Amino acid sequence: MTEQEIYADLSKKFGDKVIEFMEEGTLNPTVVVDAAAIAKIVTYLKDDERFQFDSLMNLAGHDGDVEADLSVIYHLVSTELKHYITLKVFTSRVEPKVASVAVIYRTANWHEREAFDLYGINFEGHPDLKRILLEDDWEGYPLRKDYVPAEFYRGMRIEKVK
Amino acid sequence: MGALNHKFNENILITSLDKLLNWSRSGSEWYFQFGLACCAIEMMSAAAARHDLERFGAMPRSSPRQADVMIVAGTVTLKMATRVKRLYEQMAEPKYVISMGSCANSGGPYWQHGYHVLKGVDQIIPVDIYIPGCPPRPEALIEGLLHLQKKMREEPVLAKKED
Numbered sequence: 001m002t003e004q005e006i007y008a009d010l011s012k013k014f015g016d017k018v019i020e021f022m023e024e025g026t027l028n029p030t031v032v033v034d035a036a037a038i039a040k041i042v043t044y045l046k047d048d049e050r051f052q053f054d055s056l057m058n059l060a061g062h063d064g065d066v067e068a069d070l071s072v073i074y075h076l077v078s079t080e081l082k083h084y085i086t087l088k089v090f091t092s093r094v095e096p097k098v099a100s101v102a103v104i105y106r107t108a109n110w111h112e113r114e115a116f117d118l119y120g121i122n123f124e125g126h127p128d129l130k131r132i133l134l135e136d137d138w139e140g141y142p143l144r145k146d147y148v149p150a151e152f153y154r155g156m157r158i159e160k161v162k
Numbered sequence: 163m164g165a166l167n168h169k170f171n172e173n174i175l176i177t178s179l180d181k182l183l184n185w186s187r188s189g190s191e192w193y194f195q196f197g198l199a200c201c202a203i204e205m206m207s208a209a210a211a212r213h214d215l216e217r218f219g220a221m222p223r224s225s226p227r228q229a230d231v232m233i234v235a236g237t238v239t240l241k242m243a244t245r246v247k248r249l250y251e252q253m254a255e256p257k258y259v260i261s262m263g264s265c266a267n268s269g270g271p272y273w274q275h276g277y278h279v280l281k282g283v284d285q286i287i288p289v290d291i292y293i294p295g296c297p298p299r300p301e302a303l304i305e306g307l308l309h310l311q312k313k314m315r316e317e318p319v320l321a322k323k324e325d
Contacts, residue, residue: 156240
């Protein structure tokens with residue numbers, strides 16, 4: 001199935017929860033969906049006979065611009081039917097909230113923790129959402145475009161270039 | 163040695179105790195077996211058959227209690243820095259530190275944007291030998307260890323320190 005066909009099916013099934021189909025300016029044709037509905041959509045794509053998206057290749061947080069919203073990108077693959085789809089959700093910078101897919105794909109558990117760690121995106125329904133790379137007492141989310149490094153961490157100097 | 167064979171009744175060496183101790187210490191630089199990044203690959207290479215660190219009595223120990231030298235081989239992240247400091251404190255005196263590679267020396271390529279990297283391991287523990295390189299070749303590590311041997315041999319252990 002092509003991405004275009006999958007998009008057509010999804011928008012018929014989920015209506016306004018499927019926001020747009022992006023083809024220009026992206027590496028893979030991408031379906032932008034609602035952040036709260038991502039878990040339902042992914043479950044549908046996984047369980048439906050025609051899609052059989054049995055594997056989540058990648059889940060990544062993304063921050064493109066200080067003014068813009070944060071986003072999360074999902075790369076799904078069907079090892080059975082050999083087709084791919086890329087999903088994307090946008091969430092506000094002030095209160096980033098996305099439905100977790102960690103119980104649907106176990107791969108997503110650590111990926112979502114990474115996105116939480118570095119971008120501060122809250123995945124609702126995640127079984128164990130805590131920092132994965134940085135220490136628990138770290139302040140801020142370093143991969144955000146507006147992140148300003150602290151001067152000290154536990155008394156150790158984080159030097160800034162003048 | 164042929165001319166000297168069987169010319170002595172007993173084997174007697176005369177030296178100062180300091181020299182004897184330092185000779186034995188410098189000939190057994192047991193280093194703490196841990197690596198932090200790609201420098202550790204060079205360290206492993208230095209320890210393996212081709213470069214063979216054991217020629218110099220240097221061998222890896224898995225416990226800080228048994229190690230004399232800590233080779234900080236790689237990027238010291240702030241998260242790891244707290245662990246490095248604790249491991250250093252667990253080593254028994256006399257202890258030495260070799261800072262291997264640009265990252266451990268100064269933060270290396272993480273100097274500008276490394277929000278998570280300690281800019282030089284000497285900020286948390288005293289360093290005896292710095293080895294430049296990214297990563298340094300095994301030969302450079304060997305030279306560092308030989309410099310450390312030299313440093314050990316010149317240290318007073320029992321004798322009074324000259325002011």
